[in-house]
Amino acid sequence: MFRPLRKRRLGFIYGTTFEENLYTTQKDVDHTMSKRLAYLLPAALLLALAAGFLFSSQTLLGLINQSFLAGLFLLILGSVALVLRSGFFTVFLQGFKQVKQLFFKRPRVMESDWFQEKDPVLQKKTETLIRVCTSLSLWAGAALLIFSIVLTCFYLYQS
16 A cells, blocks of 8 residues: 655765755754844844934834834744744644544545655755744844834934
């Protein structure tokens, strides 16, 4: 019928399995992401300084409000994703899943091994994507908040 999944000997590094290569590329993604994001906060600070000198006070006020709201939204979005990834709500979700199974029966086709099987490669890719998006939204939200705080200081200084 179905063969069990076996480790494949292909990938970027000769002699390693595909799953091991996923783990090494996952570490590489984290390392390059942290290197790139380290430049985000100083860039936001420099952009805020340049915008403070270039724009008038009325234009500056709209920019401050929009950047603060966008940064707050990104920080909330990243925080929610971080809490969900940490597994805080897994107990509640498992309870709701059990209640759902009590009330709604699944067809027999859905109970077969074909539908129960989860692809480990797809799970690793989605986990990496979610982790990158979470860190990006947290860093971008922090950068926008710093941007708006520095612009607020310029706005108060001009007034």
